[in-house]
Amino acid sequence: xxxxxxxxxxxxxxxxxYRLVEALSEYDSRFKNLIEQLNEIVFTVNPEGQFTFLNPAxxxxxxxxxxxxxxxxxxxxxxNDDLSLCIREFLSxxxxxxxxxxxxxxxxxxxxxxxxxxSIWEKKKLKExxxxxxxxxxxxxxxDSEMLFNSLVASTSEIIFQIDRSAHIHFLTPAxxxxxxxxxxxxxxxxxxxYIHEDDRHFAVNFIYDPQITVPSEPHQDFRVITKTGEIxxxxxxxxxGDTKTTQIGQIxxxxxxxxxxxxxxxxxxxxxxxxxxxASAANDGIWDWNLLTDEVYFSPRWKEMLGYTDAELENSYxxxxxxxxxxxxxxxxxxxxxxxxxxxDLFENVHRLKNKDGSWxxxxxxxxxxxxxxxxxxxxxxxxxxxTRLRQIEEALLNQQQxxxxxxxxxxxxxxxxxxxxxxxxxxxxxxxxxxxxSDELLYLTENEFIEKLNSICxxxxxxFFDENDPPSLLQILINDIKRIDTDSYVxxxxxxxxxxxxxxVCLLNIESIExxxxxRDVTAETEVDRMKSEFLSTAAHELRTPMASVYxxxxxxxxxxxxxxxxxxxxxxxxxxxxxxxxMINDLLDLAxxxxxxxxxxxxxxxPLEPILRQSIxxxxxxxxxxxxxxxxxxxxxxxxxxxxxxxxxxxxxIGNAFKYSPNNExxxxxxxxRTNSLGNAQIGVIIKDKGFGMTDEQIEHIxxxxxxxxxxxxxxxxxxxxxxxxxxxxFHQADIDIHSQPNEGTTVGLWxxxxxxxxxxxxxx
Amino acid sequence: xxxxxIEKNQQTDVKILIVDDNPEMRKLLNxxxxxxxxxxFEAQNGDEALNMILMERPDIILLDIMMPGTIDxxxxxxxxxSSTMRSSHVILLSAKGQQEDIKRGNLAGADFYxxxxxxxxxxTELVETIVSSL
Numbered sequence: 001x002x003x004x005x006x007x008x009x010x011x012x013x014x015x016x017x018y019r020l021v022e023a024l025s026e027y028d029s030r031f032k033n034l035i036e037q038l039n040e041i042v043f044t045v046n047p048e049g050q051f052t053f054l055n056p057a058x059x060x061x062x063x064x065x066x067x068x069x070x071x072x073x074x075x076x077x078x079x080n081d082d083l084s085l086c087i088r089e090f091l092s093x094x095x096x097x098x099x100x101x102x103x104x105x106x107x108x109x110x111x112x113x114x115x116x117x118x119s120i121w122e123k124k125k126l127k128e129x130x131x132x133x134x135x136x137x138x139x140x141x142x143x144d145s146e147m148l149f150n151s152l153v154a155s156t157s158e159i160i161f162q163i164d165r166s167a168h169i170h171f172l173t174p175a176x177x178x179x180x181x182x183x184x185x186x187x188x189x190x191x192x193x194x195y196i197h198e199d200d201r202h203f204a205v206n207f208i209y210d211p212q213i214t215v216p217s218e219p220h221q222d223f224r225v226i227t228k229t230g231e232i233x234x235x236x237x238x239x240x241x242g243d244t245k246t247t248q249i250g251q252i253x254x255x256x257x258x259x260x261x262x263x264x265x266x267x268x269x270x271x272x273x274x275x276x277x278x279x280a281s282a283a284n285d286g287i288w289d290w291n292l293l294t295d296e297v298y299f300s301p302r303w304k305e306m307l308g309y310t311d312a313e314l315e316n317s318y319x320x321x322x323x324x325x326x327x328x329x330x331x332x333x334x335x336x337x338x339x340x341x342x343x344x345x346d347l348f349e350n351v352h353r354l355k356n357k358d359g360s361w362x363x364x365x366x367x368x369x370x371x372x373x374x375x376x377x378x379x380x381x382x383x384x385x386x387x388x389t390r391l392r393q394i395e396e397a398l399l400n401q402q403q404x405x406x407x408x409x410x411x412x413x414x415x416x417x418x419x420x421x422x423x424x425x426x427x428x429x430x431x432x433x434x435x436x437x438x439x440s441d442e443l444l445y446l447t448e449n450e451f452i453e454k455l456n457s458i459c460x461x462x463x464x465x466f467f468d469e470n471d472p473p474s475l476l477q478i479l480i481n482d483i484k485r486i487d488t489d490s491y492v493x494x495x496x497x498x499x500x501x502x503x504x505x506x507v508c509l510l511n512i513e514s515i516e517x518x519x520x521x522r523d524v525t526a527e528t529e530v531d532r533m534k535s536e537f538l539s540t541a542a543h544e545l546r547t548p549m550a551s552v553y554x555x556x557x558x559x560x561x562x563x564x565x566x567x568x569x570x571x572x573x574x575x576x577x578x579x580x581x582x583x584x585x586m587i588n589d590l591l592d593l594a595x596x597x598x599x600x601x602x603x604x605x606x607x608x609x610p611l612e613p614i615l616r617q618s619i620x621x622x623x624x625x626x627x628x629x630x631x632x633x634x635x636x637x638x639x640x641x642x643x644x645x646x647x648x649x650x651x652x653x654x655x656x657i658g659n660a661f662k663y664s665p666n667n668e669x670x671x672x673x674x675x676x677r678t679n680s681l682g683n684a685q686i687g688v689i690i691k692d693k694g695f696g697m698t699d700e701q702i703e704h705i706x707x708x709x710x711x712x713x714x715x716x717x718x719x720x721x722x723x724x725x726x727x728x729x730x731x732x733x734f735h736q737a738d739i740d741i742h743s744q745p746n747e748g749t750t751v752g753l754w755x756x757x758x759x760x761x762x763x764x765x766x767x768x
Numbered sequence: 769x770x771x772x773x774i775e776k777n778q779q780t781d782v783k784i785l786i787v788d789d790n791p792e793m794r795k796l797l798n799x800x801x802x803x804x805x806x807x808x809f810e811a812q813n814g815d816e817a818l819n820m821i822l823m824e825r826p827d828i829i830l831l832d833i834m835m836p837g838t839i840d841x842x843x844x845x846x847x848x849x850s851s852t853m854r855s856s857h858v859i860l861l862s863a864k865g866q867q868e869d870i871k872r873g874n875l876a877g878a879d880f881y882x883x884x885x886x887x888x889x890x891x892t893e894l895v896e897t898i899v900s901s902l
Binding site: 110539543544546547548550552553554555556558562579581713 | 876
């Protein structure tokens with residue numbers, strides 16, 4: 001272009017111009033060559049934004065031909081996202097600018113260029129823009145990957161480091177600061193080892209530089225690092241494999257992870273384990289530790305020793321324990337264990353029997369804890385064994401004792417009622433229920449007052465009151481509905497209604513935790529009855545004695561104070577004598593009765609002897625009195641003996657035969673039979689039957705015959721104390737012999753006296 | 769019915785009724801009061817006693833408590849004292865000397881309670897005292 005202008009000027013300057021032109025054209029072609037040789041793209045763009053010049057480098061980079069590109073707007077080759085950048089910076093450039101901009105090549109690939117752009121102005125008007133484009137694609141890629149790398153590295157919690165052969169740090173990721181507290185800038189260039197705890201440095205060196213040489217006992221990958229604040233953190237170091245190549249350059253790349261937590265937990269576990277073992281061994285318990293993944297179990301020596309085994313005699317596996325469990329306990333124990341493992345419950349507690357070496361069984365209290373991973377899967381279980389055999393024995397003994405006491409409580413002949421501290425009936429025994437006819441439902445949990453009310457409802461006499469221990473025992477008479485009274489065949493015939501029981505109540509205050517009060521109900525019906533009868537007897541006896549005494553006393557006083565005719569005097573004296581005699585008899589009978597009641601067995605002389613002689617002797621005494629009547633006897637031939645006191649039995653015969661005489665008219669004979677029978681219980685008996693044809697008795701009178709002082713109606717003219725048959729009954733009872741009476745009014749009375757028959761030859765009880 | 773009339777006077781003799789089931793006792797009491805002009809009547813039991821009372825209207829009644837039958841001495845006393853005969857003097861005679869018995873007797877309205885054995889002389893003195901107040 002410059003050429004055209006220079007051609008139009010004059011010849012003088014032409015030579016100079018010519019040299020200039022030549023120089024310029026030389027310069028120009030050199031420039032052109034340079035440009036064409038350049039790796040950089042050189043371009044010019046007109047004010048309209050079209051390429052006006054492009055060097056060959058354009059083709060190399062973009063693949064577009066210079067021909068097809070010149071004249072095209074530059075926008076066409078710019079990457080979409082950078083179009084606005086292009087317009088803004090590129091085309092509006094004031095003087096000079098440098099920017100990074102993306103072009104798109106013929107294949108559509110993005111090209112990064114650094115553009116240096118300069119604008120040329122002429123007379124305040126933009127003439128043209130020219131610039132260079134330097135390819136920075138590779139650089140850009142590197143920068144991108146570096147950025148990616150950095151961002152990755154920044155986010156990772158792993159420290160990634162690069163060190164050289166002398167352990168100086170060349171590279172660290174941000175995690176370094178996070179974990180160690182040391183700024184990366186401070187740390188670069190320092191020896192990595194200085195940050196490692198001095199005790200671990202030796203191992204660290206070995207680990208990093210000669211990873212093949214590892215300390216045989218522990219693969220020591222964990223090292224301690226000292227933070228800026230002096231704390232210790234545990235890290236695990238990994239050296240990256242690929243670095244065998246990089247060691248050539250001297251660089252080792254590795255990573256560190258903060259495992260402080262893990263180490264801490266491990267240490268704690270270990271400490272706990274130690275603590276646990278210590279405590280357990282102190283407590284004399286056996287320890288077990290079960291690895292659920294390998295099924296191995298650690299049994300402490302004590303564990304095995306508890307069962308009588310040495311350490312070597314039992315294998316350290318789950319099966320060992322399983323096989324020692326008592327068959328009766330096995331199912332429940334295993335089910336309990338499974339519940340624990342599967343059921344997310346961490347505490348296990350079970351009592352079962354394990355077999356000792358000698359074959360005996362020990363009761364074991366087994367307690368354990370389950371350790372799980374984050375997912376809740378059981379990893380490990382550990383626990384202890386305590387031998388509670390002795391405890392168990394004590395427990396059983398207590399239980400037995402409790403049962404015994406319970407039996408005693410229920411079988412006690414006394415009724416027992418207990419009250420809780422809240423004054424509520426807490427228990428009633430079976431005896432009380434059968435005494436009163438209540439059921440336990442009716443009585444349990446009643447308040448004291450309600451109970452008293454209930455008792456009152458069946459109480460005939462006496463006050464129901466259970467307040468004070470110091471109250472004297474009170475007597476209650478209660479009405480009972482259907483009772484099975486065992487006829488004790490006692491010598492005292494009960495004269496009160498058989499539907500009543502007399503109970504003596506005693507209150508005992510216990511003041512123990514569960515029982516405040518115990519009330520005892522003792523059946524004193526018999527005693528009370530006896531007491532009553534005794535006092536009645538006494539008053540009746542007194543009365544009976546006083547009556548003849550009144551005669552004796554009265555008549556004698558009259559005789560002493562008045563004059564009577566001789567005949568009258570004699571008559572009166574006769575009365576006195578008769579009454580006195582009556583008194584004597586009565587006193588004798590009373591004494592006899594008293595003796596028998598006092599059971600002065602010493603006064604009795606029991607012998608095995610035949611009955612016949614005694615009977616015959618009694619009969620003979622009656623013959624003497626010169627009575628018209630006869631005693632007809634029928635004696636069966638009976639071998640055997642009775643066990644009796646002869647004098648007493650003679651008395652019995654005398655009384656009965658005497659009655660037969662007394663209560664029958666003069667012309668009727670008495671019949672006495674001696675015979676043998678087997679009673680309803682299958683026992684052999686010998687009997688004496690005395691029959692008269694006298695006045696006889698009604699059934700009602702028969703009921704009274706053994707009562708003391710009872711005399712039949714219209715007997716006042718007949719001597720009698722009313723005690724004769726009472727005495728007979730006493731003596732027969734004492735001999736455990738039977739007596740029965742049959743009678744019809746005006747027809748006569750038959751009395752049967754039956755004695756146990758003994759075998760004469762053997763002297764033992766004869767059973768037929 | 770035993771009717772022992774010893775003497776009959778024109779004067780109104782004092783009538784004594786003896787009630788006791790025991791013949792010995794009746795004999796003794798009879799003998800005791802035979803020294804004077806008493807009209808003596810006897811009864812063996814409660815029923816007889818009541819009849820005699822109605823019939824003879826005795827001034828003094830010697831009454832045993834323990835007697836057979838449905839009516840004992842206490843019942844008889846009770847009857848007398850609640851009837852038109854209440855002015856008769858009732859002397860209870862009993863071998864029963866307990867406090868309860870005496871109390872019973874008093875409740876029935878008896879004028880006197882004598883326990884057996886008794887002094888016949890003392891009894892006659894008692895009766896004489898009563899008679900003097902008639």
